[in-house]
Amino acid sequence: MLRAFSSAVSGMRSQMAFMDVVANNIANVNTTAFKAARARFADMLYQTLNGGSDIINPTQIGLGMRLSGVDTIMTQGALRTTGNPLDLAVEGDGFFILKDANGNTFYTRDGSFIINSNGDLVHAGTGMKVQNDGGSDALTGFDPTQYSSVSIGPDGKIMAIPAAGGAPTQIGQIGLATFKNPEGLLHAGDNLWRESASSGTANQTQPQQNGAGSLRSGVLESSNVDLAQEFANMIAAQRGFQANSRVITASDEILQDLVNIKR
Numbered sequence: 001m002l003r004a005f006s007s008a009v010s011g012m013r014s015q016m017a018f019m020d021v022v023a024n025n026i027a028n029v030n031t032t033a034f035k036a037a038r039a040r041f042a043d044m045l046y047q048t049l050n051g052g053s054d055i056i057n058p059t060q061i062g063l064g065m066r067l068s069g070v071d072t073i074m075t076q077g078a079l080r081t082t083g084n085p086l087d088l089a090v091e092g093d094g095f096f097i098l099k100d101a102n103g104n105t106f107y108t109r110d111g112s113f114i115i116n117s118n119g120d121l122v123h124a125g126t127g128m129k130v131q132n133d134g135g136s137d138a139l140t141g142f143d144p145t146q147y148s149s150v151s152i153g154p155d156g157k158i159m160a161i162p163a164a165g166g167a168p169t170q171i172g173q174i175g176l177a178t179f180k181n182p183e184g185l186l187h188a189g190d191n192l193w194r195e196s197a198s199s200g201t202a203n204q205t206q207p208q209q210n211g212a213g214s215l216r217s218g219v220l221e222s223s224n225v226d227l228a229q230e231f232a233n234m235i236a237a238q239r240g241f242q243a244n245s246r247v248i249t250a251s252d253e254i255l256q257d258l259v260n261i262k263r
Contacts, residue, residue, distance in 0.1 A: 010064030092213010
């Protein structure tokens with residue numbers, strides 16, 4: 001009977017974690033370039049009552065289940081048009097490379113970029129500078145009075161037309177990073193990721209090279225959350241929690257009956 005309590009409690013705890021994952025996915029359904037998460041579960045150790053033999057199967061009673069992991073689903077989200085030439089989306093597996101004021105490197109699929117007052121290309125949400133494939137700023141010291149327009153090509157080249165006229169001039173280069181195991185990246189908030197031992201070291205390259213993918217200007221990547229699937233998962237988590245709580249209630253009633261028999 002105590003095994004039933006333990007198993008039900010483990011089930012309730014895991015279903016709560018499942019609901020936490022689902023809730024976070026739904027909350028970020030409109031977050032730019034958000035990657036949905038998926039909960040994985042595994043059964044726990046078994047109590048062996050009979051090891052079995054060549055003619056009798058083993059007799060084992062399970063002791064519940066546990067959360068074995070939370071995977072990040074790295075499929076690409078739909079692209080939505082913004083019309084802003086500094087908004088970029090990666091069509092492929094690459095990540096934009098950002099660096100903060102302290103020199104720390106982060107990675108993102110959120111290509112919401114702007115040119116700040118110092119003429120640097122930065123991430124609109126964090127102000128971190130966008131990097132090229134060599135570890136330097138992708139664009140710095142841009143003077144809008146010297147150029148009439150700026151565009152970014154699929155290869156990450158930042159081109160500008162001189163205000164005096166003439167052919168476009170390359171004024172910068174955007175780099176991308178790829179990972180052997182992108183699902184192993186660590187969330188850092190603000191649509192950012194950090195590399196980990198699981199993800200492996202970043203391989204910095206230029207767009208359209210080494211499988212990093214190409215850039216699309218004037219669009220942003222949407223969240224890859226599937227609302228229909230998340231609603232189904234939410235119902236499954238709710239029903240699973242209710243069923244496990246019912247096991248506890250039923251087990252308690254059985255124990256109460258045993259106490260009444262003693263009386």
